[in-house]
Amino acid sequence: MSALKVDQVLDCKGLACPMPVVRTKKTLEGLNTGEVLEIMATDRGSVADLQGWAKRTGHQYIGLKESGQVFHHYIRKVDPTELKEAVSYPHTITPEEVKARLSQGEALHIVDVREPAEFAFGHIPGALSIPVGDLDNRLDELDASDSFIIVCRSGYRSDLACQLLEEKGYHKVKNMVHGMNAWDGDILIND
Amino acid sequence: MTTPTVTKMSAKEVTRFIIGKEALFILDVRNEDAYQDWKIEGEGIVSINIPYYELLDEIEPALKQLPPEQPVLVVCAKEGSSQFVAEQLAEAGRKDVFYLEGGMKGWSEYLEPVKIADLSQGGELYQFVRMGKGCLSYMIISEGEAAIIDSARMTDAYQQLLADKGAVLTHVMDTHLHADHISGGRTLAAKYDAQYHLPPKDAEEVTFDYTKLVEGSNIVVGKEEIIVQPIYTPGHTIGSTSFIIDDQYLLSGDILFIESIGRPDLAGLAEDWVGDLRETLYARYKQLPEHLMVLPAHFASPSELGEDGRVAGQLGVLYQHNPGLHIHDEEEFRRTVTENLPPQPHAYQDIRKTNMGKLEPDEDTQREMEIGPNRCAVHDN
Numbered sequence: 001m002s003a004l005k006v007d008q009v010l011d012c013k014g015l016a017c018p019m020p021v022v023r024t025k026k027t028l029e030g031l032n033t034g035e036v037l038e039i040m041a042t043d044r045g046s047v048a049d050l051q052g053w054a055k056r057t058g059h060q061y062i063g064l065k066e067s068g069q070v071f072h073h074y075i076r077k078v079d080p081t082e083l084k085e086a087v088s089y090p091h092t093i094t095p096e097e098v099k100a101r102l103s104q105g106e107a108l109h110i111v112d113v114r115e116p117a118e119f120a121f122g123h124i125p126g127a128l129s130i131p132v133g134d135l136d137n138r139l140d141e142l143d144a145s146d147s148f149i150i151v152c153r154s155g156y157r158s159d160l161a162c163q164l165l166e167e168k169g170y171h172k173v174k175n176m177v178h179g180m181n182a183w184d185g186d187i188l189i190n191d
Numbered sequence: 192m193t194t195p196t197v198t199k200m201s202a203k204e205v206t207r208f209i210i211g212k213e214a215l216f217i218l219d220v221r222n223e224d225a226y227q228d229w230k231i232e233g234e235g236i237v238s239i240n241i242p243y244y245e246l247l248d249e250i251e252p253a254l255k256q257l258p259p260e261q262p263v264l265v266v267c268a269k270e271g272s273s274q275f276v277a278e279q280l281a282e283a284g285r286k287d288v289f290y291l292e293g294g295m296k297g298w299s300e301y302l303e304p305v306k307i308a309d310l311s312q313g314g315e316l317y318q319f320v321r322m323g324k325g326c327l328s329y330m331i332i333s334e335g336e337a338a339i340i341d342s343a344r345m346t347d348a349y350q351q352l353l354a355d356k357g358a359v360l361t362h363v364m365d366t367h368l369h370a371d372h373i374s375g376g377r378t379l380a381a382k383y384d385a386q387y388h389l390p391p392k393d394a395e396e397v398t399f400d401y402t403k404l405v406e407g408s409n410i411v412v413g414k415e416e417i418i419v420q421p422i423y424t425p426g427h428t429i430g431s432t433s434f435i436i437d438d439q440y441l442l443s444g445d446i447l448f449i450e451s452i453g454r455p456d457l458a459g460l461a462e463d464w465v466g467d468l469r470e471t472l473y474a475r476y477k478q479l480p481e482h483l484m485v486l487p488a489h490f491a492s493p494s495e496l497g498e499d500g501r502v503a504g505q506l507g508v509l510y511q512h513n514p515g516l517h518i519h520d521e522e523e524f525r526r527t528v529t530e531n532l533p534p535q536p537h538a539y540q541d542i543r544k545t546n547m548g549k550l551e552p553d554e555d556t557q558r559e560m561e562i563g564p565n566r567c568a569v570h571d572n
Contacts, residue, residue, distance in 0.1 A: 018272040021244045044559070045268050048222045053244035 005116040006074065007035035013042045013070060020046040021053050024075065028059065033079035034133070034157070036062065036115045041071050050075070060153065063121035074117040089162040093149055093174040098124070099185035111142070112151045113161045114180070122180070122187040124151065132157045139168060147172040155179040197277040200264055200289040202301030206322050209233035209493055210303075210500040216258050219266045220246070220276050221295070229564045231266060231298060231323070233493045243272040250279040262287045269294040298323040299562060302348040305501045307486065310437045314413055315356075318486060319348055320500055324561065325490045326372050327502055329442060333413025338362035340434065340442055341488045342375035344557060349379065360385045362410050364419075365546075366444030366488055367428040368393035370457040370539040373557050374546050390423075390430030398548035404432045424475055426468025427453035441483040441506060446471055448487045449495045449504045452515030454532055457539055461529045469524055472516060481507030537563040 010027045012020040020041045028037055039050065047064060050073050054061035062074035101108060102124075110127040112119050119129040130138050132152070142148065148170065150158040155177045162175045208215040209231075217238035219226050226240040241253050253276070257263050263280070265288065267273035273290035280288045291298065302319040307329075309315055314333030321327070321343055329340040330352060337358040339349055342365070353360055360383035363376045367390060377399060380387035388410065391403040410419040420435040427445040431453075434442040445453040452472060455464035483506045490502045497503060510516050518524040536542070538560040544550040545557070552560065 016269055016271045017267065018243050018247075018275045022247060022275075025247055048224060049242070049244055052222045052242055056242075056245055 004038070004074065004120055005036075006038040007031060009038045009040065011040050012046070013040055015041065016043050017045045017049060021049050024050060024053070024073075025057075028075065028077050031077045033077055034115070036074055036076045036117045038117070039073040039075065041073065042069055044071075046071060046073070060118075062115075062118050074121070076115060076118065089159045089166070089175050091162070091174045092177045095176055095178060095182045095185070098149060098176055099183075102126075102185065109142075109146050109148045110151055110176075111148055111161070113157050114152050118153065120190040122189050124180075124183065125186055125188045127151060132161050135161055135164060142170065144168075144170050145172075147174075149174050149176055151176045151179060151183075153179045154181050197274065197281045197288050197290060199292040201292045202298050202322065203303070205231065205264065205291065205298070206301065206303050206320075206500065208235060209322065210496060210498075211235075214261055216261045216263045217266055218253060218257065218263055218276070220272050221266070221268050225268065225295075229295070229562075231295075238266075243267060243276050246276055246279065250276070250283050254280065254283055254285060257285065262289060265290045266298075267291070267294050269296050295323070296558060296562070300345050300558070302328070302343060302345065303500055304348060304352060305499055307484075307501060307503065308439070311439075312413070312437075314437075316436065316440060317352065318501055318503070319343065320490075320496075320502065321372075324372060324564065327486070327488050327490065329486065331412050331419065331436060332356050332358045335359060336361045336413045338364065338410065338412045338419065339376075339379060340364045341366055341369070341444070342379055344373040344375050344378075344561065346375045346379050346382075349375075353383075359383060362386050362388065362412065362419075364388040364404065364410070364434070366390070366433065366442065367431040368543060368546055370543050371489075371536040372561055373542055377548070390428075390432045392425070393428050393430030394547075396547050396549070422475070424471040426455055426464055426471045427457070429464060429467070431471075435479075435483065438480075439482075439484060440486055441476075441479065442486050442488075443476075444488045447476065447485060447509065447513070447515070448489055448491065449485070449502060449509065450513060451491060452513070452528070455528055456532060457535060457543075462525075465525045465528055468528060469521065476506065477510070479506060481505065481510070485509055537561075 010023055012023055024039050051061050054075055059078050060076040062076055065072040110124055112123050112127040112129050113132040115131050150161045152158040158175045162173050165173045212234045214235045217231055219230055219238050219240045220243035222242050230238055239256055246253055265273040265277040270293055277288045277290040302321050305318045305320055307316045307318050317330045319328045326343055328342050331338045335358050337353055337360045363380045363385050365374050365376050376387050387401045388404045389401045394401055404421045406421055406423050422433045424431050424433045424446050431444050431446055433444055455461045455468050485504050485506050495502050518527055542560055
């Protein structure tokens with residue numbers, strides 16, 4: 001997996017703790033909610049510490065890639081309101097049902113609206129990646145006569161995506177509630 | 192505004208607190224897993240853990256938990272984060288704040304030399320206590336010659352003592368193939384052109400030349416003959432060999448500790464070696480004179496440190512008090528040394544390969560491989 005699409009890259013190579021975490025915190029403050037930051041660091045201690053810091057602050061630690069001596073961390077800025085799962089789009093489907101239908105060989109149109117880095121670190125096989133922010137510009141990839149299942153991490157971004165699709169004339173759309181957090185079926189990881 | 196001052200505390204100074212059982216409060220700012228796995232311990236030491244990344248916004252949560260009238264040592268993995276937190280504490284008005292020089296990496300590498308005794312022929316015996324990892328190594332000096340047993344990877348402390356005493360290193364021995372730390376034996380032997388002795392049964396796969404340790408073939412240090420007598424004592428490893436020095440001191444390697452006994456599982460052959468371990472502890476050692484002072488290759492708990500930091504105990508006393516020497520039922524003994532053992536040391540298989548010469552990791556990797564506690568005993572204190 002090389003050159004994942006991210007919103008900003010922070011170079012902390014050669015810096016020892018606490019600097020990778022201090023810089024990450026400061027840089028993330030300047031990003032918008034939902035944007036993904038890649039942090040490059042050479043300090044091995046950054047691995048456990050960035051994960052610990054993200055867990056504590058509620059930001060999403062998406063994943064880690066190692067190339068040579070460099071650790072590439074992917075962190076997504078999380079808005080505290082996202083954690084509340086304020087679902088308002090009425091048509092939903094559970095992860096269990098999606099899993100069952102896939103296992104019966106049904107061809108589903110699954111759209112994963114998370115960021116590309118999140119998608120790369122694990123998604124439902126066959127899902128199409130369109131980050132929620134790009135959806136408006138990429139509607140030509142989706143045929144309004146088809147049925148769609150929209151997926152994100154927790155069910156919040158997919159809820160927003162479903163509302164947007166409904167406005168645009170898509171009427172056979174379901175939000176997968178609880179998102180990938182609740183998914184225990186097969187996942188595909190991009191290498 | 193004046194810059195508040197925080198002071199570095201060296202591993203040597205921390206050692207003084209531990210040996211003197213003095214009160215020291217430690218704020219360990221590493222992540223929780225690292226702290227749970229391994230931390231600085233001592234009878235006068237109280238420590239708490241708050242990861243530094245929880246203190247980036249405000250130092251108040253830490254400040255509230257510090258005792259009012261006591262020096263506070265902030266500890267992290269390598270130094271940077273502890274200095275960062277210590278400075279914030281000082282800025283908030285806290286006095287008597289220190290941070291650990293070199294962090295836990297430095298702590299893991301520090302060796303405290305303790306003189307054990309003057310020997311009968313005018314020689315000296317030193318023990319090097321690796322406080323952070325619980326490893327013990329030894330130097331015998333006599334008539335300008337020296338031998339080192341169970342050397343640590345870091346050889347500076349030995350080289351310093353050799354220079355202070357004007358002695359030349361002639362022999363290096365390892366009681367067994369170590370699984371918890373990287374031996375400095377090869378490095379030292381090469382540097383001083385000394386003989387490197389290993390138990391042949393542990394050294395079947397080594398990639399370099401060595402001299403075989405065999406019973407009956409004594410090693411002499413100095414003209415006046417400090418005799419080092421190898422005794423074959425299998426159990427922790429199949430080759431484990433003990434040494435008797437000057438008829439007074441029994442270097443027991445990882446077979447017998449002060450408050451525990453060695454574990455037989457680190458080379459993957461626990462069941463095979465249980466019988467050997469029992470034979471060594473309950474028969475071979477039993478035949479040795481009770482007055483011998485046991486000097487092991489490890490300690491597991493600060494309670495094993497004597498008043499000057501030494502780790503030693505008379506064989507006769509150990510036969511009375513060491514729980515590992517009081518398991519009379521063979522089946523119970525087998526269960527004790529093979530079941531419910533503490534976790535195996537970090538990277539122990541790679542450490543064994545490095546000690547065989549099969550792996551040659553760079554210094555940073557070697558350091559990383561050794562990070563963590565020592566776990567060579569069956570009892571985890």
